[in-house]
Amino acid sequence: MADRLLATLIRFFSAEWSGALLAVLVLSLAFGVVSGGDFLAPGNLMQIVISGADIGLIAAGMTIVILTAGIDLSVGSILVLVTSVMGYVAGYFGLDPVSAIFVGLATGILVGCFQGLLIAQVGMPAFIVTLAGLSLWRGLANFMTKAQTSPPLDDFFKFFGSWNPTAVFREPLPDVVSEEIKTWGFWERLGGWLNRHDAFSGLSGGQIFEVFWLTGFNGLQMAFFIHIGFFILIALMLNNMKIGRYMYAIGSNESGARQAGINTKQYLMMAYIICGLCCAMAGVVRLGLSSTATPLLGSQYELLAIAAVVIGGTSLFGGRGTIWGTFLGVLLLKVINNGFIQSGLAGTSNEGTFVQMMLTGVIIMIAVGMDIVRQNASIINVQRFLCGAAFACMTLVVLAPGFGTVMSAIALGESSAMKNYQLKAEEANAALADEIEAAKRVMEDARALYAPFEAVVKEARKDFNAANRRFKEQPGNASAQADLDQAREVLRAARADAAETEVAFETARLAFNRVNSKRWGIDQKQ
Incomplete structure (x- = not known):
């Protein structure tokens, strides 16, 4: 035997x-x-x-x-x-x-x-x-x-x-039976049918097929055959x-x-x-x-x-x-x-x-x-294959208990690295926020110094534009020409007086924009 x-x-x-x-x-x-x-x-x-x-x-x-x-x-x-x-x-x-x-x-x-x-x-x-x-x-x-x-x-x-080619064998179940059988799994229904359970009494062949259709044969598609x-x-x-x-x-x-x-x-x-x-x-x-x-x-x-x-x-x-x-x-x-x-x-x-x-x-x-x-x-190849398979199995058995520990350690390492990264990012953001605030204050101070000169330039430009329109309306008029020349000189003098503060303001504004763009770059990386 x-x-x-x-x-x-x-x-x-x-x-x-x-x-x-x-x-x-x-x-x-x-x-x-x-x-x-x-x-x-x-x-x-x-x-x-x-x-x-x-x-x-x-x-x-x-x-x-x-x-x-x-x-x-x-x-x-x-x-x-x-x-x-x-x-x-x-x-x-x-x-x-x-x-x-x-x-x-x-x-x-x-x-x-x-x-x-x-x-x-x-x-x-x-x-x-x-x-x-x-x-x-x-x-x-x-x-x-x-x-x-x-x-x-x-x-x-x-x-x-x-x-599904078996769908033609289906017959609807009586309502009183269908509710009872719906709670059963396939193997429970099969056992009940083999043991002649009362739930199957009086059912025709098509109705019995419907009982098993609900848990099994409904997936019997033509691709299967x-x-x-x-x-x-x-x-x-x-x-x-x-x-x-x-x-x-x-x-x-x-x-x-x-x-x-x-x-x-x-x-x-x-x-x-x-x-x-x-x-x-x-x-x-x-x-x-x-x-x-x-x-x-x-x-x-x-x-x-x-x-x-x-x-x-x-x-x-x-x-x-x-x-x-x-x-x-x-x-x-x-x-x-x-x-x-x-x-x-x-x-x-x-x-x-x-x-x-x-x-x-x-x-x-x-x-x-x-x-x-x-x-x-050959015996040698069989021995090598069996030894290799046995070694692989032994390695898995030895490593299996520690695999969860290793994965936990890796997860902790990843979590620690992520926390360090977030901490450094917060520190960098805080330092950058201070730098942005300082650049903003410098820009606002420069703006405050430039504002009075800017108002004078705007007023002088307004007078120059008005004199220029009168001159165009009265070409060859000596008085209009004199007013235009005087307005041009006043505008030139106002621009000269505002030049230093304007350059200081534009420099401060460009510096603020450069610093602020760093924060946008950090936000994109994060």
Whole structure:
């Protein structure tokens, strides 16, 4: 019995997807406990699958490409291009939804065909071609739509996203029953139905379905079925069709596959065409969930897709991996995201997002490490990996108790630094206020000295203007000319007398403005 159990465990952990499955189960149970069971509610579990539908479809296509020892960094941009094309032709040209969807699918296939042609037939590196595509297709989508979100699309698109096919089975509950059952959770309702609780007596099949609809099946959207159905189709193709076996062979040894008579160029090109089709299908699902197309969609999708593939156990060296491992990788990413929200660990700031990013990075590094160990299956590599993992765990265990203390010390240091900064700022403001007050007093004193002379200048200018008007009215009049000359001399003498005090006042005013501008600069910095 013990030997059989040990053999079963060995077979389990030798599978590429075992680590992803174990991580999904452990994290799901942990989040379920922390969230008080809310995480494990069927409605939430369905939402995890639905929220990962677009990433999952893209990751399915990425799996096929990576199995052939390739890479596609443009998957997020292809998604944006496809959704933009469908939104553009349906929202602005009025094309019917079915034709718009076919146009979108054709766009994804053409992009995959173009990139596959460059990679397989021309011989350009997949990394370079798809890296260029990452910028090219997103730029084309923004250029075509002028970076604008499309108008709301036809409700037909919801058939591929938010439409719930089980809604037809609903029947309204009697009022006396519905109020009682509304206080129950899903598992309580399931237990009550299995135990033939009185609340279910006399209810028809549709009414019983309505009981469970309120806490679970209302989230059973079409994206759920498309997500799982597409993975089933890809799994059938990889495991039961010639094309799948050939792609594994190309990823394991391309030259050997060519010598065995496999048209490697053709099947490499087909891998990128299928990846483009998967991205297009993901775009259809995304439009079905959001009902609008925006060129801002798909950011970081290529990284998430690669992460899901690697976490699922598919080797980056090609030739080894499973599509269901990728499915588990997508689930793991979404479990982490949803679990942080349901358990309240995400908080109200970005700290929860940062922790999710770090946790995802650690999981990816562990997955890659396990892949390297499997690729170079030797006792030494296994020992190194286990020693490294054990050392990392021991380090975390040792540092964990003091982590809170360190963070508290950092917080205290930041608080102390902020207080010192505020104190220095207050001191600088006080010194500056004294300087401004002193400059203001000097300016006011200079103004007081200049004021009498300024009044004399104004009066002399007034007399000069009056004499000048009389002279213009009586040109050639000797008396008017004499009055104008006399007024000019009086104005010149008044200006000369006021010159010294005027310069002193202007100097004091400029000094006050310079000092006052320092306070404005400090206010801007603060």
